[in-house]
Amino acid sequence: MADTARDPPPESTDFQELEDGEDLFPEPAATQESGPASLPAEDISTNSNGPKQDSLFDDDPEDLFAEATEEVSLDSPERDVLLSDGPSPAITPITPPTSVITPRIGLAHDDMFTHSSFDEIEEEEGGDSFDIHIAVSDPEKVGDGMNAYMAYKVTTKTSLSLFKTDEFSVKRRFSDFLGLHSKLASKYLHIGYIVPPAPEKSIVGMTKVKVGKEDQSSNEFVEKRRSALERYLMRTVKHPILLKDPDVLQFLESSELPRAVSTQALSSAGLLRMVNKAADAVNKMTIKMNESDAWFEEKQQHFENLDVQLRKLHASVESLVCHRKELSVNTAQFAKSAAMLGNSEDHTALSRALSQLAEVEEKIDQLHQDQANADFYLFSELLGDYVRLITAVKGVFDHRMKTWQKWQDSQLLLQKKREAEAKLQFTNKPDKLQQAKDEIKELEGKVQQGERDFEQISKTIRKEVSRFEKERVKDFKTIIIKYLESLVQTQQQLIKYWEAFLPEAKAIS
Amino acid sequence: MSSLQSDHYPRAVNVDLQTDATLQVDISDALSERDKVKFTVHTKSTLPNFKQNEFSVVRQHEEFIWLHDSFVENEDYAGYIIPPAPPRPDFDASREKLQKLGEGEGSMTKEEFTKMKQELEAEYLAIFKKTVAMHEVFLCRVAAHPVLRKDLNFHVFLEYNQDLSVRGKNKKEKLEDFFKNVVKSADGVLVAGVKDVDDFFEHEKTFLLEYHNRVKDASAKSDRMIRSHKNAADDINRIASSLYSLGTQDSTDVCKYEHTHKIEARVAADEDLKLADLLKYYLRESQAAKDLLYRRSRSLVDYENANKALDKARAKNRDVLQAETSQQLCCHKFEKISESAKQELIDFKTRRVAAFRKNLVELAELELKHAKVKGLVTVRSR
Numbered sequence: 016m017a018d019t020a021r022d023p024p025p026e027s028t029d030f031q032e033l034e035d036g037e038d039l040f041p042e043p044a045a046t047q048e049s050g051p052a053s054l055p056a057e058d059i060s061t062n063s064n065g066p067k068q069d070s071l072f073d074d075d076p077e078d079l080f081a082e083a084t085e086e087v088s089l090d091s092p093e094r095d096v097l098l099s100d101g102p103s104p105a106i107t108p109i110t111p112p113t114s115v116i117t118p119r120i121g122l123a124h125d126d127m128f129t130h131s132s133f134d135e136i137e138e139e140e141g142g143d144s145f146d147i148h149i150a151v152s153d154p155e156k157v158g159d160g161m162n163a164y165m166a167y168k169v170t171t172k173t174s175l176s177l178f179k180t181d182e183f184s185v186k187r188r189f190s191d192f193l194g195l196h197s198k199l200a201s202k203y204l205h206i207g208y209i210v211p212p213a214p215e216k217s218i219v220g221m222t223k224v225k226v227g228k229e230d231q232s233s234n235e236f237v238e239k240r241r242s243a244l245e246r247y248l249m250r251t252v253k254h255p256i257l258l259k260d261p262d263v264l265q266f267l268e269s270s271e272l273p274r275a276v277s278t279q280a281l282s283s284a285g286l287l288r289m290v291n292k293a294a295d296a297v298n299k300m301t302i303k304m305n306e307s308d309a310w311f312e313e314k315q316q317h318f319e320n321l322d323v324q325l326r327k328l329h330a331s332v333e334s335l336v337c338h339r340k341e342l343s344v345n346t347a348q349f350a351k352s353a354a355m356l357g358n359s360e361d362h363t364a365l366s367r368a369l370s371q372l373a374e375v376e377e378k379i380d381q382l383h384q385d386q387a388n389a390d391f392y393l394f395s396e397l398l399g400d401y402v403r404l405i406t407a408v409k410g411v412f413d414h415r416m417k418t419w420q421k422w423q424d425s426q427l428l429l430q431k432k433r434e435a436e437a438k439l440q441f442t443n444k445p446d447k448l449q450q451a452k453d454e455i456k457e458l459e460g461k462v463q464q465g466e467r468d469f470e471q472i473s474k475t476i477r478k479e480v481s482r483f484e485k486e487r488v489k490d491f492k493t494i495i496i497k498y499l500e501s502l503v504q505t506q507q508q509l510i511k512y513w514e515a516f517l518p519e520a521k522a523i524s
Numbered sequence: 525m526s527s528l529q530s531d532h533y534p535r536a537v538n539v540d541l542q543t544d545a546t547l548q549v550d551i552s553d554a555l556s557e558r559d560k561v562k563f564t565v566h567t568k569s570t571l572p573n574f575k576q577n578e579f580s581v582v583r584q585h586e587e588f589i590w591l592h593d594s595f596v597e598n599e600d601y602a603g604y605i606i607p608p609a610p611p612r613p614d615f616d617a618s619r620e621k622l623q624k625l626g627e628g629e630g631s632m633t634k635e636e637f638t639k640m641k642q643e644l645e646a647e648y649l650a651i652f653k654k655t656v657a658m659h660e661v662f663l664c665r666v667a668a669h670p671v672l673r674k675d676l677n678f679h680v681f682l683e684y685n686q687d688l689s690v691r692g693k694n695k696k697e698k699l700e701d702f703f704k705n706v707v708k709s710a711d712g713v714l715v716a717g718v719k720d721v722d723d724f725f726e727h728e729k730t731f732l733l734e735y736h737n738r739v740k741d742a743s744a745k746s747d748r749m750i751r752s753h754k755n756a757a758d759d760i761n762r763i764a765s766s767l768y769s770l771g772t773q774d775s776t777d778v779c780k781y782e783h784t785h786k787i788e789a790r791v792a793a794d795e796d797l798k799l800a801d802l803l804k805y806y807l808r809e810s811q812a813a814k815d816l817l818y819r820r821s822r823s824l825v826d827y828e829n830a831n832k833a834l835d836k837a838r839a840k841n842r843d844v845l846q847a848e849t850s851q852q853l854c855c856h857k858f859e860k861i862s863e864s865a866k867q868e869l870i871d872f873k874t875r876r877v878a879a880f881r882k883n884l885v886e887l888a889e890l891e892l893k894h895a896k897v898k899g900l901v902t903v904r905s906r
Binding site: 324327328331332334335338339341342345346348349351352353355356358359360361362364365368369372502506507509510513514516517520521523 | 731734735738739741742744745746748749751752753755756759760762763766767873876877880881884885887888889891892895896898
């Protein structure tokens, strides 16, 4: 493949683990001012020590920046703490940094499951003026034949001091987006964060583009995809946790990105994913959870209902788009027919009126076409996104169940071991007894961890769900308003056309 | 199933007719039963032919067809444009939809069901109104025609308050009709080739042929356009009800998108009325005008043949008298047809222009009204 020739290692490989550690942005204002001033970008030398844990719990922005000189390599031991469910497969191991990268604000390299972190995030959300805008543009075909792909320009405009500059852009291809999503999903989904799903693959669409068909449908496909990618990125960065994730930052900023090979449809990783999905589905059916928290039960029901309704709505909107397009075609045909009729009519005024009618209908057909596009891009795509999002939400609930299951399992195991130990007490096997006692101690720790995990994920989910609902309401409102505005415009155009026609019709004598 | 007072429905939608106090006909009521529609034909007349000045009878579609056919078969009326017969009332599609709705009642919410039911009932009512209007227009055209209004069959139709016992054509008769039509169109092609001496008629022939084809095309296309419009309106209805139930489910304030739907549906219905019906009607009328021209051409050919026969007879000096009488008959017939045909065609044009004007103006006004309302509603519900 031609594009494997990327420079290893990519420059921006210094992943700073941005946890929800400490208060990273006490007030956005403060960060803004202190940002440019105190960024000692130039002075940073390559230090690959591990972070100094104790000094990172400072709230003082100045100190945070001082700590910015520390860089963490991916192989640092702290990193393993985060990955509770095995390594994230998609992140390729990076060699120690060779050059300096922008200091990341906040290196709080901490156990992700501290409770204090969430309260701080809440503060942050309260006063946050979310100031980042991402545009995906300029789809460009790179390469030829079946190895061709579309490269998209991703432009970020922001005043957040999280980033090095205010405006920058990079070139990405579709598999990069998928790679980003799979990294985020493996890191965050199982602890309860709703990771926005990436746009879907489409083998048919892509093949058409690759083969080089420059027709309407492949243009539409590219446009659809571009717009979907843009929405995906915006949604991802709107999430306060995901925004700070180093993978996201790397994606937005670095000019070269390691090729995400595991996202290919027919790869071993892909097959592994499918097998896992099937296994999950089976497991889900067998887990009987004792739901002690009514909130979760209610929310789960709520999301089930929402899912059904959104799917129905989505289907109706797609049908509307289809019929509108049909209407536009039929109106155009009628316009031609009316023009012909006008031609053959030998009464001059009537003939002229009929030709005018034909023109009006032609303009209306264009209006219908535009309306159909609006319907589609505003409404239908949004609904599609939300249907997929809800699937992610349901996935998060499932993870909670799995966490609960793990906890219960380890509890059961502990009980068994305790019983076994009790039995051993009466036999004369001191070393076996000691072994049992050790195992019990270990299991007790595990049970405690399991309980903590469960509580943590429940808490995370609560927050995530309320954030999700707020976003959803906002999204829908915005879209509906935009849609209604487009409707109003259409109506005004219609009025203009018919008003122009009316005197012609009246002039027939 | 349902009855209808047609006074609020504008009469003579598609044609512009002089209302004459000496004979006024309208359909005052209509009843739709399982498989037939019963029209109450109401007549007001000052003519001496009728026993009373005002009376009503109940007629069915087949009786209208009988009346129309009697005109067509009457040789005396060969020189007139016979008003086209009203189309058969067709509620099958609507009934099917209502039935399907009834069957699917369990699978949708109560609100959805009531909404769809209202929709379908409104559609049924619209079709019903249309068929009443078509039948009325036919009668009014006959009543307005100076010659046809005096027809005896017409008077019987209007006055005889028993069933006319005109059974619909059985299979054999329908087959006969089919063959008659085939012969007629073949003949029409032959006859059409004959060049007419008269410029007026020659021009009319070419014009009508082209016009008829184009009206047919426009009518078909407008039907398709309106159907798409209706489909889109249906979709908007479904979307509106989904949005509404989404709104009740959670705390978003979803706007009254359904108003837009109602209006879209009205737009489609009005377009249907003003544009599609107009075109359909003129499709039939132009066909009737073509038929007139055909009859005239036919009689011209007969006349020319009679001339030739006369010449031959004179040359052979045999059956001269017979040939002369037949030639005179043909000549007389031809001249009579030509004269009335000319007037008919001129009237046809006047009527056509007036009808198009009326409908196009109304169409534009309605479209404007709807667009303005739609704009207001969308602004209001933001």
